[in-house]
Amino acid sequence: MLKQIDLVLSPFDAQKTDNYTEYASKILKISKNRISYIKLVKHSIDARQRDIKVQLRFVVVIDEPNYKPEKIIFDPKNITNSKEVAIIGAGPAGLFAALRLIELGLKPIIFERGQDVLQRKRDIATMYKNNKININSNYCYGEGGAGTFSDGKLYTRSSKRGNVNRILELFYLHGANENILYEAHPHIGSDKLPKVIENIRNRIIEAGGIFHFNTQVVDIIIVKGKIKGLKLSNGSIFKTTNLVLSSGHSAKDVYKMLASKNILLESKDFAMGVRIENPQEIINKIQYHNYPKIELLPAATYNIIQQVNGKGVYSFCMCPGGVIVPASTSENEIVVNGMSASKRNSGFANSGFVCEIKNEDLTEFKKFGVFAGLEFQSHLEQLAFNNGGGGLMAPAQRILDFIQKKKSSDLPISSYISGTHSSEMHNWLPKFMSENISKALQIYGQREKDFINENAIMIGVESRTSSPIRIPRNRETFEHVEIKGLYPCGEGAGYAGGIVSSAIDGMNVAQSIAKTKINNRCNA
Ligand SMILES: Cc1cc2nc3c(=O)[nH]c(=O)nc-3n(C[C@H](O)[C@H](O)[C@H](O)COP(=O)(O)OP(=O)(O)OC[C@H]3O[C@@H](n4cnc5c(N)ncnc54)[C@H](O)[C@@H]3O)c2cc1C
Structure with a gap:
């Protein structure tokens, strides 16, 4: 039998985690021995009154000695030879789009103007030493995007847009502390986030995805209203018909490049x-x-x-x-x-x-x-x-x-x-x-x-709280309203603000691309 119970404790009692089973048995009026499993699922502090309380929610399993909790899993396919999807930007939107794509059997190719997270840390140290910004590797640009060196707050008001819990689970599976799964206001911290980001990258590469760091996308190639490829800062051209544009809202040059091609943008x-x-x-x-x-x-x-x-x-x-x-x-x-x-x-x-x-x-x-x-x-x-x-x-x-x-x-x-x-x-x-x-x-x-x-x-x-520009897209398909194969995504597209909502947007866009691919295959 599975039950959910709420406890309100003093901060002193709440820190005694070894006593949780006992507290639960008292609430449920059953002996401790009948509790087969107990799990904290919500933890918050209520400081509205002087008498501060900690609010806890538990899931308790009773009289089921063989109970095994469901495991959180992420089971990507091997996508080495699958259909490719290009992604601009390895921020939360781009990375979570890539994670979802490999789950759905598509191969993400990620172009990131900044460096991998380790080199990025070195570049930030050099920035402090020289008192001078590195324009492509800094607190906004580089692997993990603007959220890597952040508070790592993982709460969002936009829970209607998607599965917030899944984002938290994926952060947890890639090295974040388990408490993000139950804290009312979860956060990771900038000392922990780089390792989590590195683990996400390794996961994508193991499945067959590809990263190109230090590679700025300088132009996109459009023929008859359809995405055909990307021009890269190293002079090469990458051919693609599907592009997740998740370049964040600091990349003003990207907006200017889109406008120079008469791609519809809106102010917000x-x-x-x-x-x-x-x-x-x-x-x-x-x-x-x-x-x-x-x-x-x-x-x-x-x-x-x-x-x-x-x-x-x-x-x-x-x-x-x-x-x-x-x-x-x-x-x-x-x-x-x-x-x-x-x-x-x-x-x-x-x-x-x-x-x-x-x-x-x-x-x-x-x-x-x-x-x-x-x-x-x-x-x-x-x-x-x-x-x-x-x-x-x-x-x-x-x-x-x-x-x-x-x-x-x-x-x-x-x-x-x-x-x-x-x-x-x-x-x-x-x-x-x-x-x-x-x-x-x-x-x-x-x-x-x-x-x-x-x-x-x-x-x-x-000045960079949110984007002053939106790149308009179809509400259902997430495709740009005029350009086929272009998927504006995340904070820079004007559809998210913060790590979690950008990550959710990335997953939603990936899902839509996969759906289109599957439909196309069926119709072929
Ligand atoms: C210091 C700081 C602290 C923050 N703290 C928090 C927090 O605690 N909680 C929270 O929810 N949010 C926080 N934010 C905001 C959060 O980081 C952003 O909302 C989120 O990162 C947006 O995700 P995104 O993937 O859409 O864009 P971004 O994270 O901006 O990622 C875009 C990526 O695209 C790359 N890129 C840009 N142009 C190109 C190009 N032409 N070619 C190739 N690559 C390109 C960039 O280098 C970047 O890595 C913080 C932001 C900063 C700067």
Whole structure:
């Protein structure tokens, strides 16, 4: 007999995992010996009240001594000689498309402009040493995509789009900690993600898939409205009739290349702002109400949403115990983002703090048509560079000073290791952004008095929250609305945001391609 039970425990009792069977037997009012199997399937912290509780959900099997839990499996076919599908980009969308393709009997050929994950780590170390961005191997480009050196948060609001659990299972099968399968807010951490990504790559190669790193796709070949091939940075041409375009939203050159071929693109709303950072201790105090046994709880998170002047202003991609990183992809621009290690123990808490941006906010950029948002984004990234301290040194201001519109005479210590440069950010951020961000911070600061403290800092700019462009596709087949064989996919296509939703999109696109192939075979 299988039962599901919920337990609410103190953080102290919840850490005693050896006692779970006993707790369950008490709830079920049966002897411990009758419990054949128990599995934690949900774990969350309820910190709404001072009396913090841990909520646990278990699946319990009773009176079935021979019970064997179902194994999570991934069983790819050998696809060495199968029909090929080209994929641009080895980010979550591209990699999970490849995993699904090999399950469905198709052969992925992946082109990635950046390096494999090991070389990418070295390139990032060199970037810090030289204080200079490597334009093809950085925090956005390279194996694993933008999510590799991240917080590795694996939750998404878009669960309707696909099977979130399957994505978590695949991460787990490739080396992520089992707790991602039951945590309410699972995360992997940038110290663990590179190995997981490497395992995924090895799995794809073992099945017969092929990776080409350090290989940028510079053009796509279209004949009579159909994909025919790719032009690569090494000068060669790769022939293909099926192309998963999962190049992410930092690859502005890809959008420009598509537009130069008159491929239909659409503009969409997006968001930009700054990264804010606080000592983690302050966030723990606020969120956990000065809980005395803080060591029993994970680094606290927050989620701020305010409506200001009819616009959403919100925290984004919060990284508890994390660090702020330079996530630019070109010289002379500053883009910041956040990542954290699995233990989330840096002592800092950072988060994007961004303002919704609609087409009507971009009157000065209207002349760029569909690229208005993209040009505005670049403009802001260049402004951040011009107001920084040179190289990767980012412009920054104490939040207290930003609200009072005064220059910070000095800056608090921050996790951003390339250095911060005092800048009057209210002077160069567009007025509507600066005012909305300031107002939202003030409203939140009134509610949580400690949040805006003398160590709270903002660093600019957080500009790559989501794509300002969508590459329109058919809702059912995922194929581009005009070009046969072109499958826009993931965040860059404007259909996902974050690791999990991009991975789901990759799997959905792979499935659609496989379905088309099977139908074609039947009709042949
Ligand atoms: C520092 C950082 C931290 C983040 N933290 C989180 C987090 O904790 N949780 C979360 O859900 N999301 C996070 N994100 C966002 C998340 O990483 C993205 O939403 C996700 O990676 C998008 O997946 P994708 O596959 O669509 O695109 P990407 O991950 O951007 O991958 C696109 C890939 O395509 C390659 N490419 C681009 N152009 C070409 C070309 N012409 N030829 C060949 N290859 C090309 C790029 O090099 C890149 O590897 C973070 C992002 C960053 C930068």
